[in-house]
Amino acid sequence: MLARRTFIALALAAALPAALPVTSAYAQQPIKIGLVTALSGQSARAGEAITRGLQVAIDELNAKGGVLGGRKFELVRRDDEATPAKGVIAARELLFKEKVAVLFGGLDTPVSLAIVPIVNEAKMPFVGPWAAGTGITKNGAKENYVFRVSAVDEIVNKAMLAYAQKTFNSKNCGMILVNNPWGESNEKGLMAALGAKGLKPAGIEKFEGNDVDVVPQLTRLKSAGADCLFLVGNVGPSAQVVKSLDRMGWKPPVVSHWGPAGGRFTELAGPSAPMVHFVQTYSFFGKQTPVGEKVLKALMAKYPDIKGPGDVTPAVGVANAYDGMMLTALAIQNAGKLDGPAIREGYYRIGSHAGLIKNYDKPFSATNHDAVNENDYVWTQFIDHQILPVGMKK
Numbered sequence: 001m002l003a004r005r006t007f008i009a010l011a012l013a014a015a016l017p018a019a020l021p022v023t024s025a026y027a028q029q030p031i032k033i034g035l036v037t038a039l040s041g042q043s044a045r046a047g048e049a050i051t052r053g054l055q056v057a058i059d060e061l062n063a064k065g066g067v068l069g070g071r072k073f074e075l076v077r078r079d080d081e082a083t084p085a086k087g088v089i090a091a092r093e094l095l096f097k098e099k100v101a102v103l104f105g106g107l108d109t110p111v112s113l114a115i116v117p118i119v120n121e122a123k124m125p126f127v128g129p130w131a132a133g134t135g136i137t138k139n140g141a142k143e144n145y146v147f148r149v150s151a152v153d154e155i156v157n158k159a160m161l162a163y164a165q166k167t168f169n170s171k172n173c174g175m176i177l178v179n180n181p182w183g184e185s186n187e188k189g190l191m192a193a194l195g196a197k198g199l200k201p202a203g204i205e206k207f208e209g210n211d212v213d214v215v216p217q218l219t220r221l222k223s224a225g226a227d228c229l230f231l232v233g234n235v236g237p238s239a240q241v242v243k244s245l246d247r248m249g250w251k252p253p254v255v256s257h258w259g260p261a262g263g264r265f266t267e268l269a270g271p272s273a274p275m276v277h278f279v280q281t282y283s284f285f286g287k288q289t290p291v292g293e294k295v296l297k298a299l300m301a302k303y304p305d306i307k308g309p310g311d312v313t314p315a316v317g318v319a320n321a322y323d324g325m326m327l328t329a330l331a332i333q334n335a336g337k338l339d340g341p342a343i344r345e346g347y348y349r350i351g352s353h354a355g356l357i358k359n360y361d362k363p364f365s366a367t368n369h370d371a372v373n374e375n376d377y378v379w380t381q382f383i384d385h386q387i388l389p390v391g392m393k394k
Contacts, residue, residue, distance in 0.1 A: 028070060028071060028072075029071070030071065030072045030073060030074035031066075031067070031068075031071050031072070031073050031074065031101050031332065031338065032073075032074050032075075032076050032094075032098055032099060032100040032101060033054065033058065033073055033074065033075050033076070033100060033101065033102055033103075033104065033325070033328070034076050034077075034078070034091075034094035034095070034098060034100030034102070034103040034104065034105070035050065035051065035054060035075060035076070035077045035078070035094075035103075035104045035105050036077075036078050036080050036087055036090045036091050036094065036103065036104070036105030036106065036111070036115065037050050037051070037077070037079070037080060037104075037105050037106070037107045037130075038079065038080060038081060038082040038107045038108065039051075039077065039079035039081075040079055040081055041081060041082055042082075042234065042235045042236045042264065042268075043082055043107055043108070043234060043235060045264065045313065045314065046107055046130065046261070046314055046317050047079075047107055047317075048317075049312075049313065049314050049315070049316075049317025049318045049321070050104070050105075050107065050129050050130060050317040050318075050320070050321040051075070051077060051321075052299065052302075052303060052317075052318055052321075053129070053317060053318035053319065053320065053321030053322040053324075053325070054075055054104060054129075054321045054322070054324075054325050055075055055302070056295060056298045056299060056302065056318075056322060057321070057322045057325035057326050057329075058073040058074075058075055058325060059298065059302070060294075060298065061073055061325070061326070061329050067329055067332050067333045068332065068333065068336070068337070068338075073325075073329070076094060076098050076100060078090035078091075078093060078094060080105070080107075080108075080111050082107065082108050082111065082234075083111070084108075084110045084111050084113070084114035085114070087105070087106070087108075087111035087112075087114055087115055088114050088115060088118065090105075091103060091105070091115045091118055091119070092118065095118070095119070095122055095124055096122075100124075101125075101332065101338045101343065102124070102125045102126075102127060102328050102331075102332070102343065103115075103119060103124060103125070103126045103127070104126075104127045104128075104129055104321065104324065104325075105126070105128070105129075106126075106128050106130065106131040106136065107130045107131060108131055108182070108234070109131045109132065109133030109136065109180075109181055109182035109185065110180055110181050110182065111131070112128055112131040112133060112136045113133060113135060113136060113181055116136060116139050116141075116146055117141075119145050119146065120139070120141045120143060120144065120145050120146070122145075122340070123143065123145060123340040123341055123344075124145060124340045125145050125146075125147060125328070125331070125340060125343050125344055125347070126145055126146045126147070127146075127147050127148065127149065127324045127328060128146065128147070128148040128149070128150055128324075129148075129149055129150055129317065129320040129321040129324045130150055130316075130317060130320060131150065131182075132150055132151040132152055132153045132156060132182070132185075132257065132258070133153055133181060133182055133185040134152055134153045134154045134185050134188075134189060135181075135185060136148060137152070137369040137370050138369075143341075143344075144369060145340065145344055146369060147324075147347055147364060147369045147370075147371070148369060148370050148371065148372075149320045149321075149323050149324035149327065149357075149363075149371045149372060150281065150316075150320045150370075150372060151257075151258060151279060151281060151372065151377070152370050152372070152373075153182075153185045153186050153188075153189045153257075154185075154188075154189040154192065155370075155373060155374045156186075156189070156257055156258075156279055156377070157186060157189030157190045157192070157193045158189075158193045158196075158374060159279060159374055159377050160190070160193070160230055160255050160256075160257070160279070161173070161190070161193045161194060161197070161230075163255055163277070163379055164228045164230070164253065164255045167253070167255075167277070167379075167390075168227075168228055168253040168255075170227050170228035170253065170255075171227060172202045172224075172225050172226055172227050172228075173194075173201060173202060173226060173227065173228040173229065173230050173255070174201055174202035174203045174204070174205070174221035174224060174226030174228075174229055174230070175187060175190055175201050175203070175204045175205065175229075175230045175232075176205050176206075176207065176214065176217060176218065176221065176229050176230070176231050176232075176233075176241055177204070177205070177206055177207075177230075177231075177232045177233070178206070178207060178208075178209055178232055178233040178234070178237050178259075179206040179207060179208055179209075180209065182232065183206060183232055183233075186230075186232040186257060187204060190230055201230075202221060202224040202225055202226035202227075203220055203221045203224040203226065205217035205218070205220060205221055207233070207237060207240070207241070208237075209233075209234070209236070209237050210236075211237065211240055212240055213240065213244055213247075214240060214241055214244045215244045215247060215248055218241070218244055218245060218248060218250065219248065222248070222250055222252075226252060227252060227253075228252050228253040228254070228255060229241075229252050229253070229254045229255070230255055230256075231254050231255070231256040231257070231259075231276065232256070232257045232259065233257075233259050234259040235259060235260060235264060235265050235268065236268060237259075238256065238259050238260045238265065238269070238276070239260075239265055239268035239269035239270075239273075240268075241254075242254070242269040242270070242272050242273060242275065242276060243269060243270060243272075245272065245275075246270065246272050251275065253275075253277070254275055254276045254277065255277055255278075256276050256277065256278040256279070257278065257279060258278050258279050258280055258314075258316060259278070260273075260276055260278050260382070261278060261280060261313075261314035261316055261380075261387060265382060266382050266385045267385075273382045274381050274382050274383060275381075276381065276382070277379055277380070277381050277390055278379070278380060278381070279377050279378070279379060279380075280314070280315065280316045280377070280378045280379075280380045280387065281316050281319055281320060281357050281372055281376055281377060281378065282315050282316055282318075282319035282320075282356060282357050282378065283309075283315055283378050283380060283387070283388070283389050284296055284309035284312045284315050285309045285310075285388055285389060285392055286389065286392065289354075289356075290354075291354055291355065291356050292356060295318070295319075295322060295356055296309065296312070299312060299318070310386040313386065313387055314387060315387060319356045319357050320357070320372075322355075322356050323355040323356050323357050323360075323371070324371075326353065326355060327347070327350060327353060327355070327360070327363060327364075327371065328347075330346070330350045330353060331343050331344075331346035331347040331349075331350060332346060333346070334346035334347075334349045334350065347364045348364055348365055348366060350362065350363060350364060357372060357376055358372075358376055
């Protein structure tokens with residue numbers, strides 16, 4: 001019996017050193033960051049921009065040694081094809097199979113809204129670098145795990161009204177909105193912005209995402225005396241609005257949310273694409289901060305198709321994703337471990353950070369999960385297929 005116990009003890013002792021490197025290696029396994037976004041279809045360019053913003057940030061973080069004592073980051077992507085049902089499947093796979101620490105995504109508001117209940121139930125942080133629906137972060141959950149570094153409809157809507165009044169002296173704007181939750185979010189926000197100034201819209205018209213002609217809706221707005229149009233729609237539908245205006249021969253100012261920036265807008269809309277002025281959170285044109293210079297240089301070094309600022313398109317996807325990843329790294333470092341509730345608290349404990357879009361100062365709190373506000377927007381238009389700040393020449 002003694003000999004048998006001695007044999008077991010020696011066997012365990014012999015096995016122990018071999019187990020130690022495994023444990024050490026496990027501690028250094030990469031931290032997976034998930035991304036659910038449109039990687040195909042009309043909005044694929046926006047999905048690629050988000051990818052590049054995240055990857056450049058991850059490369060920078062990894063070069064500096066990562067977080068939590070040297071753990072590096074790894075990006076894992078899934079294509080939602082701009083479809084809520086596919087976005088839900090992709091989110092579940094990344095959360096429960098790939099075991100990502102934080103999930104990024106939701107290029108489209110309907111997709112994001114479908115993912116929100118899943119991440120809140122799973123107690124896993126979800127960071128939005130694009131979708132602007134107000135209800136994404138203001139989702140009513142007792143424990144809210146959704147954060148955003150992007151535009152917010154209710155804030156953008158105030159900016160749209162102010163821009164139309166200041167730039168075009170508009171007094172009777174009409175709405176032309178996509179008929180989905182994103183359109184509904186903006187209708188509510190625009191009505192609130194107008195109501196705060198004692199105004200009403202000339203009219204409210206809706207269109208479907210696959211409509212190829214919206215002349216009837218636009219004709220009603222024209223007959224109602226609309227002197228500008230508030231446009232909300234992604235790339236394809238927004239282009240159809242412009243083409244319908246061309247067919248009518250009507251050239252009202254068009255003040256848009258940032259949907260046109262997400263893909264092949266100039267190709268689809270034709271020569272009248274520049275008439276649409278739309279909001280962005282960042283532009284690589286003009287004088288850059290040191291962070292802007294660093295990111296642009298990194299993009300040009302990593303992606304051969306980027307030769308200069310005009311090739312970073314849409315810049316908003318890159319900028320939001322880059323800043324979102326940098327803030328997420330700070331949250332994980334603050335948490336000290338890969339635990340959803342701890343990382344959520346880590347976001348709240350972020351202090352100051354010199355970002356690409358702006359210098360952040362306590363960007364998140366228990367009552368505010370949106371890091372970007374009305375002071376962080378840039379108004380842009382397409383000039384020769386490039387997104388430039390309004391009034392800037394190439």
